[in-house]
Amino acid sequence: MDLITGRWHPHLNSYHYEGGWEVLSLRSPGGLTHNTVPDLQGEDAFEDTPLMDQCPAIRSLTRSFTCPVMSVRLLNLKAGALIKPHRDRELSFEQGEARIHLPVHTNDGVEFYVEDDRVIMPEGSCWYINANLPHRVANKGAADRVHLVIDCKVNDWLTMLFGDSEQKTRxxxxxxxxxxxxxxxxxxxxxxxxxxxxxxxxxxxxxxxxxxxxxx
Known part of the structure; x- marks a missing residue:
């Protein structure tokens, strides 16, 4: 993280959060580092940004995905910050797109809710959430929460991967x-x-x- 200190941008959807929420774009439409909100329906092709060169482990991980990878971002929710309830419309497995969360740095004070269900994501785990459902996050801990967030196109490989994964249902x-x-x-x-x-x-x-x- 030290190599990319100072390259973070505030999340553009300022209405939806309070406190600090920063984005580091590693793959975006046109490969632009300042493009922090992926337009998954846009016409520009997704390309690695120059910052991906400084993150070889993340590049290796994304290349291991046997499905089209669109946006790749690091999202940093600062200590004491919160993301208000919102929906990322049409962003769900059923609509052909999946948002994957990989916690890089977190703490016990992070409260991530999808509708009324709290989802606890330990460091080093991998999660899919239906972002089309109402969700919210509050970082009540003393440390920042950093997630690697990857947006993918659903294909047979991803469908089978989800089928083999542990599922939390209600x-x-x-x-x-x-x-x-x-x-x-x-x-x-x-x-x-x-x-x-x-x-x-x-x-x-x-x-x-x-x-x-x-x-x-």
Missing amino acids: DLPFDADVQRQIIESLRLQRHEAAAALALQLEQELLAYLPVKSVDE
């Missing part, structure tokens, strides 16, 4: 319309693994819905 009210939207989104990805998952969800949907006779 019971939610069943919503048939939402289930149908997820199924449709998975099928639009045109990947074998996504299609298989869509079929599984469709079977679960059919099993849940009441059977109606043809006379009804």
Whole structure:
């Protein structure tokens, strides 16, 4: 981190946080270091920024991903800072994009909530969260919290990787319309693994819905 001290930029979405929240762009649209908020729907190709040369371990990690890697950033939430509840719309596995969090430096005072569930992310672990859901973070500790955040395109490799991972789930009210939207989104990805998952969800949907006779 010493080599890149002074290269951090304040996060542009200042409305969504209080205190210090800084970004170091290692891969961005056009490879620009000052491009701190990735436009995942934009037309510019994602490229490594010059700062990636100073982070060979991170470069090696991202190259090990067998899926398209878009944005790569280090995000530093300063001690005492907080990120207000918000949603990153359309940023979810079901929509074909996944945001991966790898905690680099954290503390017990960090409170990360997705909806009403607290997610505790130890250093050295790897997490996917559905950023399309409301989430918020408060760093109540005395030290900064630094995460490596990687945005990826979903493909068969990532789908299978998620399927093999430990999953934290909770019971939610069943919503048939939402289930149908997820199924449709998975099928639009045109990947074998996504299609298989869509079929599984469709079977679960059919099993849940009441059977109606043809006379009804």
